[in-house]
Amino acid sequence: MxxxxxxxxxxxxxxxxxxxxxxxxxxxxxxxxxxxxxxLMLQSGGRDPLLPRxxxxxxxxxxxxxxxDGTLDLLVFTGGRGGNQLADANAGDPFPILGPLGNGxxxxxxxxxxxxxxxxxxxxxLIALAESxxxxxxxxxxxxxxxxAANLLPLPYLPEEAEIVxxxxxxxxxxxxxxxxxxxxxIEWADAIYAYAPEATYSALRDTLRAYRGxxxxxxxxxxxxxxxxxxxxxxxxxxxxxxxGLKTVCRDGPVFPLETLVLG
Amino acid sequence: MTQSMPGVQxxxxxxxxxxxxxxxxxxxxxxxxxxxxxxxxxxSGTFGYGTEYSGLLDVQxxxxxxxxxxxxRRRRGAPMPRIAETPAGMLNAIGLQNPGIRGVIAKYPPIWxxxxxxxxxxxxxxxxxxxxxxxxxxxxxxxxAGLELNVSCPNVDAGGMFFGTDPDLxxxxxxxxxxxxxxxxxxxxxxxxTDIVSIARAVVDAGADALSLINTLLGMAIDIRRRRPVLxxxxxxxxxxxxxxxxxxxxxxxxAAVDVPIIGLGGIATLEDAxxxxxxxxxxxxxxxxxxxxPATMSGILDGLPTWLARQGFASVRExxxxxxxxxxxxxxxx
Numbered sequence: 001m002x003x004x005x006x007x008x009x010x011x012x013x014x015x016x017x018x019x020x021x022x023x024x025x026x027x028x029x030x031x032x033x034x035x036x037x038x039x040l041m042l043q044s045g046g047r048d049p050l051l052p053r054x055x056x057x058x059x060x061x062x063x064x065x066x067x068x069d070g071t072l073d074l075l076v077f078t079g080g081r082g083g084n085q086l087a088d089a090n091a092g093d094p095f096p097i098l099g100p101l102g103n104g105x106x107x108x109x110x111x112x113x114x115x116x117x118x119x120x121x122x123x124x125x126l127i128a129l130a131e132s133x134x135x136x137x138x139x140x141x142x143x144x145x146x147x148x149a150a151n152l153l154p155l156p157y158l159p160e161e162a163e164i165v166x167x168x169x170x171x172x173x174x175x176x177x178x179x180x181x182x183x184x185x186x187i188e189w190a191d192a193i194y195a196y197a198p199e200a201t202y203s204a205l206r207d208t209l210r211a212y213r214g215x216x217x218x219x220x221x222x223x224x225x226x227x228x229x230x231x232x233x234x235x236x237x238x239x240x241x242x243x244x245x246g247l248k249t250v251c252r253d254g255p256v257f258p259l260e261t262l263v264l265g
Numbered sequence: 266m267t268q269s270m271p272g273v274q275x276x277x278x279x280x281x282x283x284x285x286x287x288x289x290x291x292x293x294x295x296x297x298x299x300x301x302x303x304x305x306x307x308x309s310g311t312f313g314y315g316t317e318y319s320g321l322l323d324v325q326x327x328x329x330x331x332x333x334x335x336x337x338r339r340r341r342g343a344p345m346p347r348i349a350e351t352p353a354g355m356l357n358a359i360g361l362q363n364p365g366i367r368g369v370i371a372k373y374p375p376i377w378x379x380x381x382x383x384x385x386x387x388x389x390x391x392x393x394x395x396x397x398x399x400x401x402x403x404x405x406x407x408x409x410a411g412l413e414l415n416v417s418c419p420n421v422d423a424g425g426m427f428f429g430t431d432p433d434l435x436x437x438x439x440x441x442x443x444x445x446x447x448x449x450x451x452x453x454x455x456x457x458x459t460d461i462v463s464i465a466r467a468v469v470d471a472g473a474d475a476l477s478l479i480n481t482l483l484g485m486a487i488d489i490r491r492r493r494p495v496l497x498x499x500x501x502x503x504x505x506x507x508x509x510x511x512x513x514x515x516x517x518x519x520x521a522a523v524d525v526p527i528i529g530l531g532g533i534a535t536l537e538d539a540x541x542x543x544x545x546x547x548x549x550x551x552x553x554x555x556x557x558x559x560p561a562t563m564s565g566i567l568d569g570l571p572t573w574l575a576r577q578g579f580a581s582v583r584e585x586x587x588x589x590x591x592x593x594x595x596x597x598x599x600x
């Protein structure tokens with residue numbers, strides 16, 4: 001159940017030219033309830049910008065002691081209206097927040113080897129998922145895609161125990177090409193795949209998995225869909241996605257969907 | 266100067282310094298009445314079917330809930346993208362995505378009938394006959410307190426705003442619905458007309474119990490990078506604080522011209538915004554886009570309204586209706 005609450009900036013780390021990691025102090029119940037893949041609607045204006053912005057939760061840290069706040073880390077894009085206000089805020093500045101919202105990733109107990117595929121700022125919720133999986137003793141491989149090396153989060157920001165494999169479109173780091181080209185060797189390894197990427201990447205991922213001719217069952221894919229949103233509550237119907245069960249709201253029915261249910265262009 | 270209100274008995278004398286009376290009657294000429302415990306309504310398309318926000322705010326504390334627009338058959342709605350933020354506003358072209366009237370009736374009225382808060386169903390037909398048929402279907406559905414006729418949706422090809430831009434057609438729809446149901450009928454007007462007063466007069470003469478205005482203003486945003494309109498539907502309806510002055514002006518003009526309750530909406534985000542609408546001549550207000558900005562907007566206005574009224578010496582919210590509108594005051598004085 002989402003709550004309306006005030007998050008206060010603890011600190012901000014300008015990790016990349018266009019991205020800042022903002023840590024917010026939030027009610028302990030919010031930090032405890034947050035599931036990887038869930039998001040917040042964070043209000044940084046009220047008139048301008050008018051609408052709250054959706055942010056995936058990059059890390060939720062429970063309150064250290066009863067009566068204290070928990071924290072949530074967000075990966076904030078600073079190039080647009082809204083994100084810049086948050087990234088430039090001072091410690092203690094309050095932001096009205098609604099959340100946690102949506103249905104996050106489901107990490108089933110039988111999963112022992114998880115393949116995570118992140119493109120762009122999709123890395124944020126997958127850091128949360130990787131940390132949760134590692135804490136449960138799950139082996140994690142993260143495939144990380146970006147246009148160029150300068151867009152990649154520095155390695156120290158990624159979970160230490162996860163294996164990280166990078167692909168850049170311009171070849172400036174790691175594999176020269178699409179992140180989905182890294183997938184085939186892991187199809188037989190992974191029990192499950194968790195992704196946060198543009199829909200074009202999901203089309204390529206689906207094609208890659210369909211091309212697999214081995215003996216093992218193709219691992220199920222949980223894929224998060226990104227949309228601009230107004231309400232975050234499933235009422236404005238501004239963020240719908242086509243599924244084989246009809247139109248679904250990304251904010252309330254998602255953002256995580258089984259890949260096989262998504263109708264991709 | 267308290268406006269006469271057949272459906273509402275005075276709850277206390279002004280001298281008793283009681284909590285101000287927030288009740289309003291949106292259908293004083295209709296035997297089925299539409300008396301609300303307060304004049305703060307959730308606007309169509311911004312509150313789903315009333316259930317979605319129930320974990321976040323006390324929906325029962327609202328004056329009424331207006332449902333998402335319902336069509337006769339299910340609709341998939343407009344292509345993505347459907348929303349675009351603009352300065353102090355947003356454009357939307359959702360295109361009336363909804364499960365159709367049978368789908369809505371199967372799911373929601375059983376819930377609504379257990380609520381004390383009235384639910385008004387927003388109807389969007391694509392013909393006069395479809396409006397009338399939907400009204401007839403809902404006439405005896407338990408849990409439905411009234412109808413709001415959406416003759417003003419800018420985002421659908423057939424029907425929608427088309428009915429609301431022609432006085433004769435708007436009147437024809439209203440009369441057909443009036444004949445099909447005894448439920449209170451509110452007609453929601455579009456601002457995308459040259460003379461909203463002529464439309465308002467036509468639908469009141471045709472039997473509308475109340476009017477709500479304004480629906481969204483037709484607009485467009487261009488993505489300069491893609492060199493294309495942002496919205497999949499190309500055009501969309503503008504809402505939010507940006508439209509408030511237009512809405513206040515239209516409520517003022519219509520309130521001066523017709524003698525039925527007016528529900529004002531368009532960019533209301535604060536108590537002060539709502540008070541502007543009351544003083545322009547609105548008997549009640551709807552909150553829409555601001556619920557997205559802050560889901561507690563309606564609760565905040567509801568908390569502040571009685572305090573403001575008491576501090577200003579008003580015993581009832583009805584006393585401030587039209588305070589800034591000489592023609593409304595003159596009519597009330599003559600009544």
